[in-house]
Amino acid sequence: MTKLIAALDTTSVKQAATWAAAVKPSAAIVKIGMEFFYSHGSKGYKEIQKTKTPIFLDLKLHDIPNTVAGAVKALLPLKPKMLTLHTAGGQAMMQAAAEQAKGSSTLLLGVTILTSLDQQGIAQIGFSQSLESHVLRLAELAHNAGLHGIVCSTHELTAIKTRFKNDLITVVPGIRPEGSAKGDQSRTMTPTEAKQRGADYIVVGRPITEAANPAQAAKKISGELAVHR
Numbered sequence: 220m221t222k223l224i225a226a227l228d229t230t231s232v233k234q235a236a237t238w239a240a241a242v243k244p245s246a247a248i249v250k251i252g253m254e255f256f257y258s259h260g261s262k263g264y265k266e267i268q269k270t271k272t273p274i275f276l277d278l279k280l281h282d283i284p285n286t287v288a289g290a291v292k293a294l295l296p297l298k299p300k301m302l303t304l305h306t307a308g309g310q311a312m313m314q315a316a317a318e319q320a321k322g323s324s325t326l327l328l329g330v331t332i333l334t335s336l337d338q339q340g341i342a343q344i345g346f347s348q349s350l351e352s353h354v355l356r357l358a359e360l361a362h363n364a365g366l367h368g369i370v371c372s373t374h375e376l377t378a379i380k381t382r383f384k385n386d387l388i389t390v391v392p393g394i395r396p397e398g399s400a401k402g403d404q405s406r407t408m409t410p411t412e413a414k415q416r417g418a419d420y421i422v423v424g425r426p427i428t429e430a431a432n433p434a435q436a437a438k439k440i441s442g443e444l445a446v447h448r
């Protein structure tokens with residue numbers, strides 16, 4: 220069963236809380252990220268928590284192991300359902316984070332290659348292999364380090380699921396329902412395509428938050444996910 224995560228990318232507490240309440244019937248989790256957390260910190264986070272929807276804190280931590288473990292320690296009291304770190308920080312960094320999160324209910328997810336990057340984009344930063352082989356390598360590190368899952372694009376899902384079965388939760392952004400604008404995302408797929416490839420969660424932001432009726436847009440996507448194929 221593929222579940223919906225609604226990404227609430229805003230700096231307004233009021234707006235995020237309104238969206239969280241609107242998508243609650245359709246989204247399993249709401250995601251807040253850097254722009255919100257850097258603006259309002261744990262105080263703003265707690266306002267969203269009041270809507271009683273599980274929260275994915277997408278902070279994409281990336282630093283030396285000691286610093287990332289310290290950040291995880293500081294964030295765990297907020298009890299996020301999910302927390303992200305960059306797999307490119309390396310296995311030791313991820314291990315330190317996993318060690319810190321042991322025994323908590325927070326799922327640690329490793330971000331592999333951002334869905335805004337395509338083959339040309341990764342070539343520019345010096346990665347010469349295919350996107351898929353990079354994602355598989357980073358997923359392997361995340362798995363070895365004891366993370367619960369990864370963030371990847373739908374394009375690598377089949378390879379990831381074949382290699383890791385259900386050992387790694389897959390969270391997939393870059394989702395665009397039929398007919399919606401791509402924005403800065405390069406490697407997009409529809410909710411149905413992501414479901415067919417076995418995504419555990421899809422992350423959808425602007426197609427919901429920029430819709431005339433966000434509640435309706437979220438409902439339509441969760442309806443699409445619920446259709447048996």
Ligand code: C5P
Nearest residue numbers: 226332333334370392393422423424425
């Ligand atoms: O608006 P849109 O649907 O493109 O939002 C996607 C969300 O997923 C954003 O919050 C973005 O930060 C996040 N994300 C992503 N690609 C990743 C990891 C997270 O787009 N690899």
